[in-house]
Amino acid sequence: MAVSEVMPQTSPVSAMTPAEQTPILELRHLHRWFTKGRQRIPVIQDINLSIQPNEILCLVGESGCGKTTTGKMMVGLLEASQGEILIEGRNRQSYKGKEKSLLRRELQIIHQDPFASLNPAHTVEQILSFPLVKHKLVKNRAELRKRIWDLLTLVELTPAADIVGKYPHQLSGGQRQRVSIARTLSVQPRLIVADEAVSMVDVSIRIGILKTLLDLRSRLGLAIVFITHDLALAKYFAWEGRIAVMYLGRIVEIGSTRDIIANPAHPYTRALLSAVPEADPLITRRKKPLVLRSEDIPKLTDIPPGCAFHPRCPFFQPGQCDRELPVLSPPPGFVQEVACIPLQGDGTLTPYVE
Amino acid sequence: MPSSKAPLLQVRDLSVSYQTRRGNVRAVSNVSFDLYPGETLAFIGESGCGKSTLNLALIRLLPKTAIIESGSIRYRKRDGSIIDVQSLNDKQMRRFLWSECSMVFQGALNAFNPVIRISDMVYDTAAAHGMNKSEAKDRVMDLFTKVRLDGGRVFNAFPHELSGGMRQRVLLAISLLLNPQIVIMDEPTTAVDILTQRSILDVLERMREELHFSILFISHDLAVAAEIADRIATMYAGEIVEIGPVDNVFYHPRHAYTFSLLNAAPRLSTEKEELHSIPGSPPDLIKPPSGCKFHPRCSFATEICQMEPPPLVAAEDEPLHSVACHHVDQVLASQRR
Numbered sequence: 001m002a003v004s005e006v007m008p009q010t011s012p013v014s015a016m017t018p019a020e021q022t023p024i025l026e027l028r029h030l031h032r033w034f035t036k037g038r039q040r041i042p043v044i045q046d047i048n049l050s051i052q053p054n055e056i057l058c059l060v061g062e063s064g065c066g067k068t069t070t071g072k073m074m075v076g077l078l079e080a081s082q083g084e085i086l087i088e089g090r091n092r093q094s095y096k097g098k099e100k101s102l103l104r105r106e107l108q109i110i111h112q113d114p115f116a117s118l119n120p121a122h123t124v125e126q127i128l129s130f131p132l133v134k135h136k137l138v139k140n141r142a143e144l145r146k147r148i149w150d151l152l153t154l155v156e157l158t159p160a161a162d163i164v165g166k167y168p169h170q171l172s173g174g175q176r177q178r179v180s181i182a183r184t185l186s187v188q189p190r191l192i193v194a195d196e197a198v199s200m201v202d203v204s205i206r207i208g209i210l211k212t213l214l215d216l217r218s219r220l221g222l223a224i225v226f227i228t229h230d231l232a233l234a235k236y237f238a239w240e241g242r243i244a245v246m247y248l249g250r251i252v253e254i255g256s257t258r259d260i261i262a263n264p265a266h267p268y269t270r271a272l273l274s275a276v277p278e279a280d281p282l283i284t285r286r287k288k289p290l291v292l293r294s295e296d297i298p299k300l301t302d303i304p305p306g307c308a309f310h311p312r313c314p315f316f317q318p319g320q321c322d323r324e325l326p327v328l329s330p331p332p333g334f335v336q337e338v339a340c341i342p343l344q345g346d347g348t349l350t351p352y353v354e
Numbered sequence: 355m356p357s358s359k360a361p362l363l364q365v366r367d368l369s370v371s372y373q374t375r376r377g378n379v380r381a382v383s384n385v386s387f388d389l390y391p392g393e394t395l396a397f398i399g400e401s402g403c404g405k406s407t408l409n410l411a412l413i414r415l416l417p418k419t420a421i422i423e424s425g426s427i428r429y430r431k432r433d434g435s436i437i438d439v440q441s442l443n444d445k446q447m448r449r450f451l452w453s454e455c456s457m458v459f460q461g462a463l464n465a466f467n468p469v470i471r472i473s474d475m476v477y478d479t480a481a482a483h484g485m486n487k488s489e490a491k492d493r494v495m496d497l498f499t500k501v502r503l504d505g506g507r508v509f510n511a512f513p514h515e516l517s518g519g520m521r522q523r524v525l526l527a528i529s530l531l532l533n534p535q536i537v538i539m540d541e542p543t544t545a546v547d548i549l550t551q552r553s554i555l556d557v558l559e560r561m562r563e564e565l566h567f568s569i570l571f572i573s574h575d576l577a578v579a580a581e582i583a584d585r586i587a588t589m590y591a592g593e594i595v596e597i598g599p600v601d602n603v604f605y606h607p608r609h610a611y612t613f614s615l616l617n618a619a620p621r622l623s624t625e626k627e628e629l630h631s632i633p634g635s636p637p638d639l640i641k642p643p644s645g646c647k648f649h650p651r652c653s654f655a656t657e658i659c660q661m662e663p664p665p666l667v668a669a670e671d672e673p674l675h676s677v678a679c680h681h682v683d684q685v686l687a688s689q690r691r
Contacts, residue, residue: 232621
């Protein structure tokens, strides 16, 4: 049951995904706003995304960029204000009755804080049996026991006998997060949104949990949406997948992880990548961070016109960036899609001079 | 560099225990280290390894349930006189804090009183140390400029009016108000965004160059430690298991634990990488394992590791690099492969 020590291979589990063309989840022109008095605060604006079965997609960005809101809308914990969510090519609204309850099972989310998301008064056995009983996934007690046992083995909480009777406070942070992963898997999901799933656990055991998730993905054919603010972690986890960089509610760059990490295009992505310190003294000292024109993130109530990044962008082009809304498309010389007007001209950027 | 100057802070055999119903938790165990003028020493290790307890003990901010069992903390003042921090009375201790050694905590909001303005916080601190208002204001305004804050806006603001990054920079500025020789920083960039972290690190670097204070830096983020530290001390189960210059520790770790920690940290600059978690979790400090406390989780462990605790000794070929491990040769050899 040991997780393979190498990272999973590129080849998807093709046997499990015959309908390669139909994405398991598609977001079309998705918007979400919250209202405060008469004011409308746009949190998500015009997001278009599709996720294939068995795919890994990473949503990265700073706090307040809409990563979590997007994740919640994906699994149906939050309604969209405008736009469509298609599941296997069908609008979510068209799912009714039994189908709708199946949908609930198939799209799951792992929350950031395993202490808050597990009921402290319930044992691990109780925590794992509720979803199984509720969704009638087991016929009798013996089967329930066996399923719980299997789930714990699947997330490498072994020996299971030592774990089932414990309460969350008797487990370490990493073990707790594994219990929430087991709970998520209990209902046989096809897509999991992992929202900062390892940011609360120690660095020393993060990789173990991520490997378990990656291993489950290749064995069970899961699609995983991984939400994180940690770019190095995103790179490691989504090496075989894609990254979408978000800024103030919009996707500003999306493409394969390798392309984005090796050759970031959008000024915001460049700023992020160049700002991250590295666990390597020489490399981190030599890094030249891209200096922004302003350190303040604009408020969501007052999003700048045109490209929302323009007041901070060192490559700002007056008359263009502050007027036109950039659209996602691959600029000359790049493979990934980028929402940046100057870049889409000839694939280069010129510093802004005041 | 370090060996040429006299140390600013000398900690010897420091042990701290917390008294709990289940028994004594030895959170810091026989820790010795020196801090030199102008250097940054970063403590790394998993949560619960004793980093924060150690640093709280240095400024006597431990909770009541903690007792310092043994050890000495000697501090050299600017005039060259040496004081024993533990023998200071309360009044002397209050003087010592801020003007000799200040602290920047993690989660900047908790470090503020939410109902007083930044200006009052500055004045209170200054008044407690006999600095008058106008002098305090001049000095803090200068510091605000240095940490790239708009002094006019920040000075009269309440803490909630500032963003997380601004609050952290305000704390940094105030910590330098009385020109201390040492600043203790406990995870100052945890829970802030990437670009905010970058600006805090840049500001810190600049301030350090201008004002030449020493930093005791506590972080679980190896990348931040790699960038900011001159020396690294790895802590495990309350002990310093390895201490040495940052490049030595990162490129040639000699302790199996440091080596494992580095192997668990993802990097951006490398291609696809092989990472490994450290199996198990840190030990229960009420009943720590015998011998080397890391042996139950260590892939290099042999019989001797269960029997004898390895002493922290300087490496023969690298006198500035000390390590407490029975299998330094094997740890180094495994890196050459």
